[in-house]
Ligand SMILES: CC1=C(/C=C/C(C)=C/C=C/C(C)=C/C=O)C(C)(C)CCC1
């Protein structure tokens with residue numbers, strides 16, 4: 464810790480833990496491919512992709528953070544340190560968006576397939592879901608780039624783009640809810656239960672990200688946002704994978 | 718974004734998204750190997766190779782671009798920035814050619830095998846296809862190297878080599894069309910449909926590359942070319958992979 468502070472070191476800890484958790488999830492998903500019913504195997508493929516992309520993304524994140532820590536330890540005052548943590552937050556945070564561009568559509572497709580939605584019968588809804596999600600990620604990324612020449616957040620523009628992004632975000636649970644109404648009767652009980660859990664996560668554990676986005680304009684230690692995002696990523700990505708595995712395994716055992 | 722501009726950051730975003738998309742495609746291709754009919758499995762192997770090479774190529778591209786961004790943020794005026802974006806474009810753009818030298822022949826072989834062309838019966842046509850393609854890539858690469866001592870494009874020579882390369886390019890759809898006429902009756906309907914989609918892409922979404930090549934001699938922000946190429950790469954490589962998967966899966970289900 465020396466003079467970078469314990470919080471910074473705990474953030475670094477969770478970044479590496481997240482990276483290892485995704486590696487674990489990748490191996491778990493690949494090796495249990497045959498322990499679940501064939502209909503759900505394609506969702507395991509998506510799970511493997513999510514794990515691999517997130518793992519690589521966290522490799523970049525922790526690498527950037529590690530270099531930042533080295534610079535941090537050379538700084539004399541707490542004000543200088545907070546300044547570096549703030550400006551580097553914006554550089555590190557942006558890596559999450561490239562990951563989300565690939566992984567969040569797959570998370571949504573996993574949810575949809577849990578309900579045995581036949582893609583041919585719900586083309587419009589699935590397209591809307593994916594477009595809204597991509598719109599959310601891209602406009603959020605543009606919002607993250609609203610910085611002045613010194614690398615400080617331009618509060619007004621950042622919040623404006625955040626509001627734009629939220630429009631896409633709100634479409635997601637709305638479409639999922641409509642799909643639920645249309646297809647819930649054809650799914651098996653365990654699939655219904657699993658769908659409910661994972662679909663609800665889009666308005667609960669997914670909510671951590673817009674919250675962090677808004678809090679970033681305040682004068683807080685940005686390390687708290689790094690920390691929450693790392694923990695939320697593990698829950699959202701590995702958690703979903705476990706739920707799908709348990710459902711698919713229960714169906715195979717039956 | 719600070720002083721490098723939002724467009725540069727969006728370009729960086731799409732470079733990483735493309736890299737992740739290829740990683741995703743690699744895992745997808747490898748894990749769904751047995752979900753498609755045996756006759757088309759060899760095309761999945763080609764798909765895996767394409768994904769791996771493209772992913773590594775994008776690793777180099779985004780890495781170069783990231784260092785360029787760091788230099789960019791140190792420059793004071795917009796004119797200096799555009800100058801760096803222009804000269805680094807030529808350095809970054811060339812990485813695409815090494816990728817194409819390996820991946821475009823495989824893309825063409827994937828198309829050909831979708832039509833159940835027996836290679837023994839079409840040796841001449843397939844050889845012509847691959848040679849024309851390689852000629853296109855190599856002469857295009859030589860064209861990209863037509864720079865003066867300051868790193869600026871020599872318009873005349875670049876366009877000359879572009880025209881030479883176009884000769885190779887035009888041979889590709891011509892040969893594909895002849896193969897279509899010869900073999901279309903022995904392919905199944907879904908294979909015919911898939912071949913049509915992917916073969917047409919050589920004159921539609923492949924057209925982005927010669928267009929970008931020509932536009933590069935104009936006084937435009939080269940970031941737009943980076944952006945279009947990254948998006949086109951995802952469509953051409955991942956899109957083709959999905960089309961082949963859907964065709965192979967439909968045939969297995971039947
Ligand atoms: C609404 C909103 C956002 C939502 C982000 C979300 C919902 C991200 C979800 C990420 C997930 C699920 C990752 C997986 O592990 C942004 C882009 C922060 C910008 C501000 C407005």
Ligand SMILES: CC1=C(/C=C/C(C)=C/C=C/C(C)=C/C=O)C(C)(C)CCC1
Nearest residue numbers: 857879882883886923926927930950953
């Ligand atoms: C005609 C022409 C070109 C054509 C390039 C093509 C057609 C590239 C295709 C790449 C693909 C399909 C990549 C896969 O993702 C060059 C070399 C730019 C040089 C200028 C003339």
